[in-house]
Amino acid sequence: MKYLVANWKMNLINSKNWICDFNNNLNDSNLNDDLRIVICPNYLQLPKFNQNHLSKINFSMGAQNVSGNNSGAFTGEISAEHLSEFSEVRYCIVGHSERRSAGETDAMIKAKVKQLLTKNITPIICFGESHEIQEKGETEKFLNSQLNSIVNDENLNIDSCILAYEPLWAIGKGIPADLETINNSISYITKIIDLNKSNLKILYGGSVDSENSGEILSVDNVSGLLVGNSSLDGKEFANIAKKF
Numbered sequence: 112m113k114y115l116v117a118n119w120k121m122n123l124i125n126s127k128n129w130i131c132d133f134n135n136n137l138n139d140s141n142l143n144d145d146l147r148i149v150i151c152p153n154y155l156q157l158p159k160f161n162q163n164h165l166s167k168i169n170f171s172m173g174a175q176n177v178s179g180n181n182s183g184a185f186t187g188e189i190s191a192e193h194l195s196e197f198s199e200v201r202y203c204i205v206g207h208s209e210r211r212s213a214g215e216t217d218a219m220i221k222a223k224v225k226q227l228l229t230k231n232i233t234p235i236i237c238f239g240e241s242h243e244i245q246e247k248g249e250t251e252k253f254l255n256s257q258l259n260s261i262v263n264d265e266n267l268n269i270d271s272c273i274l275a276y277e278p279l280w281a282i283g284k285g286i287p288a289d290l291e292t293i294n295n296s297i298s299y300i301t302k303i304i305d306l307n308k309s310n311l312k313i314l315y316g317g318s319v320d321s322e323n324s325g326e327i328l329s330v331d332n333v334s335g336l337l338v339g340n341s342s343l344d345g346k347e348f349a350n351i352a353k354k355f
């Protein structure tokens with residue numbers, strides 16, 4: 112299975128128009144049967160997106176965040192139970208760098224992963240180094256520190272998760288990480304998690320568009336793409352989908 116995930120972030124998108132643009136641009140192209148497309152709009156659009164399901168293809172729904180707690184006095188939070196009760200969410204992004212920079216810690220991310228797994232929602236766990244870490248040559252050590260506690264928790268089935276490598280310096284910059292960096296980082300992760308014994312999927316995210324997606328997908332062990340800006344336009348997103 113390959114994955115193409117749209118992270119709409121906090122943008123206002125008319126989902127009906129978006130689906131029209133996506134459909135029109137798809138024309139009669141047949142997408143790879145093995146491709147799952149996941150759309151992550153804001154929480155409020157999740158149920159509406161389902162109602163607008165006029166699409167030629169079956170989109171899966173994802174959320175952009177979830178609470179690390181089960182229920183109770185957590186004003187403004189949305190639980191994994193809410194996601195599964197009030198929408199058809201099957202995936203949820205966690206640990207995005209934009210949330211980590213707002214104070215989310217590895218321990219908080221792990222708690223979110225656990226909550227999602229109790230509701231059979233697949234966590235898409237983001238990880239990636241900053242420019243400073245890369246300059247210091249400490250990328251591997253840093254990636255290990257971000258994933259270590261999740262990967263080595265015997266009570267947590269890592270095969271039920273998806274990882275997304277998003278180097279901070281490539282997000283929203285218009286230029287993705289070079290193929291060598293993507294290959295090095297993902298190869299390193301495949302060593303931490305023996306992919307011969309695991310079905311774990313690893314995606315790449317950071318300035319993906321229809322021009323660069325083909326070559327990024329050719330990198331070993333890249334099982335899909337997590338797309339921000341280029342997912343906001345249904346037409347461009349369809350062009351990316353055709354590259355799989």
Ligand code: 13P
Pocket residue numbers: 118207277281282283284285316317318319337338339340341
């Ligand atoms: P861009 O595709 O806009 O660089 O965003 C990547 C991202 O943060 C997806 O989660």
